[in-house]
Amino acid sequence: MQDYIKTFFAFRKQIILLTISGAVFFGLFLYLVYPVKYASTVSILPPEQEKGGSLQSLMMGGDLSNLLGGGGAASSQLFAEIIKSRTAHEYVIRKLDLFRYFDNPDMTECVRKLSGAVNPEVTKEGILKITTELATGISGRLTGEKKEVQEMTAKISNTFAAALDSINRAKNNSKAKKARVYIESQLKTTKSDLDSAEMALMIFQKDNKAISLPEQIKVSIETAAKLKSEIITTEIKLDFLSKNFNSNNPSVIELQTQLQALRNEYNKLSAVGDEYLTAFSKAPSLGQQLANLMREVKVLNEVYLLLQQQYYKELIQENRDYATVEVLDPAVPPTRVSSPSFVPTFLSASIFIFFIVFLYYYLSRGALSKYIKGNNV
Structure with a gap:
């Protein structure tokens, strides 16, 4: 421990100067150059539960198609799985022409990229949250690309909600048929x-x-x-x-x-x-x-x-043509960066730079001491 303290005080000016310089350089790089991500979330209420499989359901006017499940009997977890499906992804890609956005005409590749950007999650209350997170290019904070990414995250999330409604409606109509x-x-x-x-x-x-x-x-x-x-x-x-x-x-x-x-x-x-x-x-x-x-x-x-x-x-x-999905909060273009978080990242990087600089001088001091002792002998 004494060696660490001695090393710090012996090279404190150099260590502090290099740490500050490295932190400032990293901060500028992080803010001005490093790509940033924006995320937008749409919240969907859990589907209403309708009991359609009881013995008296037909006598009471219930639908025979309810016996197959679906409609109100669907769950938020099932909705989440529909969002993960290729059918939902292709619906969104075609609806928003994401071939142009991803700069790739191949559907399979676009589905792969979109799948990595979308995360459906079901809360303990049963609310489905569909979050889309997209990254800008280099220097995204300073270019017009930032606005495009912000708007696209909201569009994709809301279009996934529309895709869910379309697929669920087709499923219900198919069962009714x-x-x-x-x-x-x-x-x-x-x-x-x-x-x-x-x-x-x-x-x-x-x-x-x-x-x-x-x-x-x-x-x-x-x-x-x-x-x-x-x-x-x-x-x-x-x-x-x-x-x-x-x-x-x-x-x-x-x-x-x-x-x-x-x-x-x-x-x-x-x-x-x-x-x-x-x-x-x-x-x-x-x-x-x-x-x-x-x-x-x-x-x-x-x-x-x-x-x-x-x-x-x-x-x-x-x-019949009616909405089967009820949106609680539609997605809106985000104004704040979702990743990386500037302050925590900057502080973590500064601490890391400090330890790297300190380790360099600590090892250099040890090597110098050995060299001096060797010459004295």
Whole structure:
């Protein structure tokens, strides 16, 4: 320690002078020559969560396409992954003509450069922040390039938000189309079954005009019809999910469990109705046939009406044009440099220069001492 102190006091003028000179030179280089970076951030609110996969979602007017996820069920983390995608990068590059900015006509190379400049990050509150950081060339603080870089960082961040909205909207519309096509096929099948059931009921009533059902049986039929329609819509949902997910998917398993519970309830209700019809003294066999035909017509009619509602909902969803991304704070051109930070960098460099100069004189003093001792010997 004494050697260090002696060295400093012995060469303090030289050490201080060289340190100040080096620090001033570095400061001028850092401020006047070294490229600087500017960053701009756009903040996006987390998507609203909509529960679309419950058993009653169709009965309550929910969209069948919600079962596939997306729309409100998307997460901020999913949004961040979309921002990282090549599709989003290509959207921004074409929208802003970044081929010119990056001075490169190759899409792959432009995607690589843009990917290194953009950083999507999700906060603990679920807010997505898309930050774009671009660097100027040499002497960027003093040239007109600074303004171009400042404006471009904001444009890129905001355009990524637009890209996210465009991709998410296309995804939602695609799911709605898939659901609409599926419902359309179910509508045709149900309409055919309904026409056949109505025709069978009409023929039966024409041939058996004297047969009528007690009021209790009619109420039972109404209840059974509603329950049966729930079973059929649940089967439709399960079939739709099974075409898009494997059997281990939680939503598929949940629907299978709920479907079995509905079937058990329906079987119990049917057993009660059958017992009552057996006691129907006049014509139990004809009464059973009439009840079954009426129940079939009511079930198919309810299912058909429900599918019609869903069909038009999915058709509207498929063709609607609305924003799916809500921007909290749009990006604005930055006024302050994001990197390098002048004061911390300058102080760190000054300390480093001091130690380099001090080490030089410390080693020089040691070598000089050895040389003097050698000559004295």
